[in-house]
Amino acid sequence: MMKNWIRNIMFSLLALTSFHAMAGSEPHDTVYFYNTWEQIISQTPAAAILDPWIDPITPYEVIIETADANYNQIIWDKHIAATIGDSIWLINSEYLQRDFTGDAKKLNAFVPFFFNEKEAYLISDANLTVKEILFGRSDMDYNDVMDYYYIDFKDRKVRRVTPKVLSELLEDYHDLQMRYEGMKDYKKRHIIEEYFFKYIDRATQDIMRPYILDLVE
Numbered sequence: 513m514m515k516n517w518i519r520n521i522m523f524s525l526l527a528l529t530s531f532h533a534m535a536g537s538e539p540h541d542t543v544y545f546y547n548t549w550e551q552i553i554s555q556t557p558a559a560a561i562l563d564p565w566i567d568p569i570t571p572y573e574v575i576i577e578t579a580d581a582n583y584n585q586i587i588w589d590k591h592i593a594a595t596i597g598d599s600i601w602l603i604n605s606e607y608l609q610r611d612f613t614g615d616a617k618k619l620n621a622f623v624p625f626f627f628n629e630k631e632a633y634l635i636s637d638a639n640l641t642v643k644e645i646l647f648g649r650s651d652m653d654y655n656d657v658m659d660y661y662y663i664d665f666k667d668r669k670v671r672r673v674t675p676k677v678l679s680e681l682l683e684d685y686h687d688l689q690m691r692y693e694g695m696k697d698y699k700k701r702h703i704i705e706e707y708f709f710k711y712i713d714r715a716t717q718d719i720m721r722p723y724i725l726d727l728v729e
Contacts (some may be wrong), residue, residue, distance in 0.1 A: 589702050637659070
């Protein structure tokens with residue numbers, strides 16, 4: 513399931529964060545960089561760096577640097593995405609802020625993201641309520657401290673998936689929209705997550721839906 517896939521990615525990033533904090537030394541890995549969506553979709557990197565400095569500030573904000581200051585600038589200016597290992601995909605928030613409007617400004621560093629040929633979204637720190645910040649919740653888990661952000665290629669926006677945004681996304685699939693809006697707890701995070709995943713699945717299977725590569729330059 514998609515939720516389990518995300519959980520595995522988050523555990524990997526959490527492990528990387530813990531390793532960095534405990535060991536005080538840089539993790540060893542090869543990071544692959546991508547300059548276009550065509551390269552991302554086909555998974556053909558434009559560049560690879562052996563043993564860069566990988567600094568996961570949080571599981572949702574990862575800085576990737578080398579000993580070369582000039583190349584570090586290229587990372588931020590030219591590379592729009594990166595992979596660590598064979599499963600962790602990260603998107604460059606500076607690229608999103610340059611090319612998209614909306615909620616991209618809320619993102620920092622490289623951010624975990626997920627995609628297929630038609631849809632792409634990312635995860636970042638949640639905007640918690642004042643009550644959640646002050647008191648937490650006994651059942652709070654990793655899902656409660658992250659938000660989903662939808663990459664809208666048609667309107668060139670990054671949109672944090674709130675109840676309002678989700679209802680707008682579901683307008684093309686009226687049955688899902690009616691079911692979601694009819695839920696008593698439609699504002700709760702787990703319901704938003706459930707119906708956002710339903711939207712991603714439906715949009716991916718929709719033969720009328722354009723491909724990402726049809727919408728990017």
